[in-house]
Amino acid sequence: MSIPASPSDFALPLLQLDDVCVDFQVPKAQGGKATLRAVRNVSLQVMPGESIALVGESGCGKSTLGRVMVGLIEPSRGSVLYRGRAMNALNRRDQQSARRMLQMVFQNPYGALDPRFRIHRSVREPLDIAGLGSRAERREKVARVLGLVGLGPRHAAAYPKQLSGGQLQRVGIARAIVTSPEVLVCDEVTSALDVSAKIQITELLVELGRELNVSYVFISHDLGIVRQVATRIAVMYLGRIVELMDAASFYRGALHPYSRALLNSVPIPDPQLQRDRLSKILVGEVPSPTDPPSGCAFRSRCPLAQNICREVDPALTPRKGSHLVACHFC
Amino acid sequence: MSRAPAPILSVRDLHVRLWTKFGVVRAVNGVSLDLAPGEVLGIVGESGSGKSIAMLAVMGLLDAALVDAVAGSVTVGDRSWNDLTEIEAWSSRSEDLAMIFQDAQTALNPVLTIEAQIVETLKARHGLGRKEARARAIKLLEAVRIPDPQRCLSSYPHQLSGGMCQRVMIAMAVGCEPKVLIADEPTTALDVTVQAQILNLISEIQRESGMSLVIISHDLGVIASIADRVHVMYAGRIVEKGTVQDVFAAPRHPYTQALLACTTRVDDEAAAPRAIPGALPDMREAISGCPFRDRCPIVLPICATEDPELDAVEGHAAACWRMPGADP
Ligand SMILES: Nc1ncnc2c1ncn2[C@@H]1O[C@H](COP(=O)(O)OP(=O)(O)OP(=O)(O)O)[C@@H](O)[C@H]1O
Ligand SMILES: Nc1ncnc2c1ncn2[C@@H]1O[C@H](COP(=O)(O)OP(=O)(O)O)[C@@H](O)[C@H]1O
Ligand SMILES: [Mg+2]
Numbered sequence: 001m002s003i004p005a006s007p008s009d010f011a012l013p014l015l016q017l018d019d020v021c022v023d024f025q026v027p028k029a030q031g032g033k034a035t036l037r038a039v040r041n042v043s044l045q046v047m048p049g050e051s052i053a054l055v056g057e058s059g060c061g062k063s064t065l066g067r068v069m070v071g072l073i074e075p076s077r078g079s080v081l082y083r084g085r086a087m088n089a090l091n092r093r094d095q096q097s098a099r100r101m102l103q104m105v106f107q108n109p110y111g112a113l114d115p116r117f118r119i120h121r122s123v124r125e126p127l128d129i130a131g132l133g134s135r136a137e138r139r140e141k142v143a144r145v146l147g148l149v150g151l152g153p154r155h156a157a158a159y160p161k162q163l164s165g166g167q168l169q170r171v172g173i174a175r176a177i178v179t180s181p182e183v184l185v186c187d188e189v190t191s192a193l194d195v196s197a198k199i200q201i202t203e204l205l206v207e208l209g210r211e212l213n214v215s216y217v218f219i220s221h222d223l224g225i226v227r228q229v230a231t232r233i234a235v236m237y238l239g240r241i242v243e244l245m246d247a248a249s250f251y252r253g254a255l256h257p258y259s260r261a262l263l264n265s266v267p268i269p270d271p272q273l274q275r276d277r278l279s280k281i282l283v284g285e286v287p288s289p290t291d292p293p294s295g296c297a298f299r300s301r302c303p304l305a306q307n308i309c310r311e312v313d314p315a316l317t318p319r320k321g322s323h324l325v326a327c328h329f330c
Numbered sequence: 331m332s333r334a335p336a337p338i339l340s341v342r343d344l345h346v347r348l349w350t351k352f353g354v355v356r357a358v359n360g361v362s363l364d365l366a367p368g369e370v371l372g373i374v375g376e377s378g379s380g381k382s383i384a385m386l387a388v389m390g391l392l393d394a395a396l397v398d399a400v401a402g403s404v405t406v407g408d409r410s411w412n413d414l415t416e417i418e419a420w421s422s423r424s425e426d427l428a429m430i431f432q433d434a435q436t437a438l439n440p441v442l443t444i445e446a447q448i449v450e451t452l453k454a455r456h457g458l459g460r461k462e463a464r465a466r467a468i469k470l471l472e473a474v475r476i477p478d479p480q481r482c483l484s485s486y487p488h489q490l491s492g493g494m495c496q497r498v499m500i501a502m503a504v505g506c507e508p509k510v511l512i513a514d515e516p517t518t519a520l521d522v523t524v525q526a527q528i529l530n531l532i533s534e535i536q537r538e539s540g541m542s543l544v545i546i547s548h549d550l551g552v553i554a555s556i557a558d559r560v561h562v563m564y565a566g567r568i569v570e571k572g573t574v575q576d577v578f579a580a581p582r583h584p585y586t587q588a589l590l591a592c593t594t595r596v597d598d599e600a601a602a603p604r605a606i607p608g609a610l611p612d613m614r615e616a617i618s619g620c621p622f623r624d625r626c627p628i629v630l631p632i633c634a635t636e637d638p639e640l641d642a643v644e645g646h647a648a649a650c651w652r653m654p655g656a657d658p
């Protein structure tokens with residue numbers, strides 16, 4: 001490794017995002033182009049050993065932000081620092097090794113694997129590409145990593161088609177951790193799985209986090225699943241972080257009306273309580289990101305909205321402890 | 331005890347075997363159910379438990395090329411079908427039954443406007459002229475809370491959000507005035523916020539129209555949202571049935587208990603969820619004994635040899651040898 005981890009920088013963030021914006025140019029229905037602001041002014045740090053969840057409705061920018069974090073997308077504005085150094089200022093070699101430290105796992109594990117390769121070959125591929133270790137070392141590492149995710153030699157010799165969704169997701173995770181990354185961005189990794197397999201994958205991630213000392217950015221729209229993994233939660237709405245707080249207090253203590261609405265929308269398996277919750281739901285859908293409301297983007301659906309919300313976009317400001325909220329009225 | 335009203339939909343001993351590239355799969359193995367007029371029945375179970383295939387067979391919508399065998403009978407109102415392989419069964423049952431699916435966006439025809447699709451359905455179903463059909467379509471779109479029905483009519487499916495497409499599907503299904511609406515995971519592809527809206531909408535339309543509803547979901551929270559009764563499916567069988575109050579408060583089958591224990595909760599009662607060990611049995615084999623026994627924490631010797639039956643009695647029942655009175 002060319003970027004050493006010394007004890008002195010232990011408390012420094014692994015990743016630091018400052019005022020990151022991502023704009024896409026998209027075709028308009030009436031012809032011409034529009035600017036779609038997928039991520040707007042996001043500042044966020046990923047600390048060693050933490051597991052930060054990005055939550056929010058689809059299209060709010062979670063995946064785009066995740067891709068920025070692993071260097072798959074260049075931000076249109078703002079900076080991304082890996083261990084205090086700007087990613088785009090690193091030389092080629094350092095950038096490559098930084099990339100290896102920042103890995104991503106996707107929702108659809110099947111799509112990420114070559115159907116013609118046996119599992120062990122797909123898991124070994126990142127090592128082959130990076131030229132890490134001898135042949136024997138690579139083989140040994142692959143077996144160890146497959147063991148870590150709960151797969152054996154039988155699975156290693158199988159083809160993707162022969163495995164279940166949960167097993168394929170384990171392969172996806174094995175492939176991502178084989179280069180010993182420091183940050184793993186998991187984008188909806190449980191979304192395609194059965195209830196029980198979802199729990200198994202979150203248990204696996206928590207265990208791996210402890211064993212391998214890896215930090216997570218856990219992207220999910222499922223707040224029930226997020227609760228099993230996250231130590232911090234960032235709620236996104238139309239490209240912005242609207243609330244950021246410690247996961248343990250989020251489920252009772254979230255303040256932003258959007259966070260509350262999200263929590264209230266998750267159905268719970270209790271017929272009496274659930275019918276009551278259903279009577280208090282959020283109206284409307286997310287506005288178009290090419291034409292967001294003025295002021296606070298959430299105001300068009302917000303039960304607390306006043307005139308000021310139309311004019312002034314509330315900044316993310318501190319509440320108790322490290323809790324941040326962007327709202328004029330909470 | 332007062333007599334239950336005659337069911338609007340009855341299914342008896344439904345069996346479905348399908349061709350797959352791995353061989354013949356026994357997807358549904360003896361499903362029976364009764365749906366009362368105006369009732370909402372939830373069907374819940376893990377992926378592959380046979381929920382969709384059972385309901386597609388009831389509708390008569392199974393892909394004939396995949397079917398190895400279908401057996402059982404379906405009664406809707408006073409009409410019965412004993413041969414479920416009949417192709418024409420679909421058109422005759424579709425007068426009374428309608429179905430909506432998880433992926434509304436792909437269930438709609440991508441190259442036709444919403445107007446073309448919804449108006450055609452209404453013309454075919456009610457013999458309306460174009461103008462009347464259009465007026466009715468606008469009424470229906472208003473009923474499913476589409477903000478700008480005129481604009482929606484002239485849109486193509488890809489121009490609408492997933493939630494809007496599902497509203498359109500609901501409008502089309504309800505427009506056929508079915509006696510029973512079967513909704514197969516209608517909210518699974520949607521955000522939770524939109525899911526809550528759609529569940530409210532379906533529930534409201536069901537109450538207002540008095541139709542019966544079967545809602546399929548793998549999410550116990552969705553079932554708890556709108557169902558009166560619930561059937562829990564496992565390996566192509568119903569293993570527990572009862573009112574949602576009874577089943578959620580005191581689940582009897584170890585599978586139902588395991589399913590509840592692995593469901594996450596965001597409210598204050600959240601306990602750490604526990605995964606269910608193991609996986610569904612191989613559905614290519616005829617299973618002797620209880621299909622859940624390999625994953626069951628309270629298995630008995632008899633479970634390996636004999637399949638426990640679900641009592642025919644009304645009310646709360648579970649197909650498990652541990653149940654009182656379940657002795658062979
Ligand atoms: N098109 C198909 N071709 C072959 N086999 C199929 C097909 N669809 C379903 N099956 C098989 O039939 C069985 C029951 O499937 P079904 O789709 O009814 O399950 P389900 O309970 O609806 O699951 P899910 O929650 O994933 O929708 C499974 O073993 C499945 O593999
Ligand atoms: N490559 C792209 N080109 C154009 N628009 C994009 C691209 N990727 C994402 N977007 C848009 O950016 C917004 C945020 O998307 P995404 O990050 O995928 O959201 P999420 O993961 O929260 O669902 C959406 O409006 C999406 O349509
Ligand atoms: Mg995404």
Ligand SMILES: [Mg+2]
Binds near residue numbers: 381382514
């Ligand atoms: Mg299904």
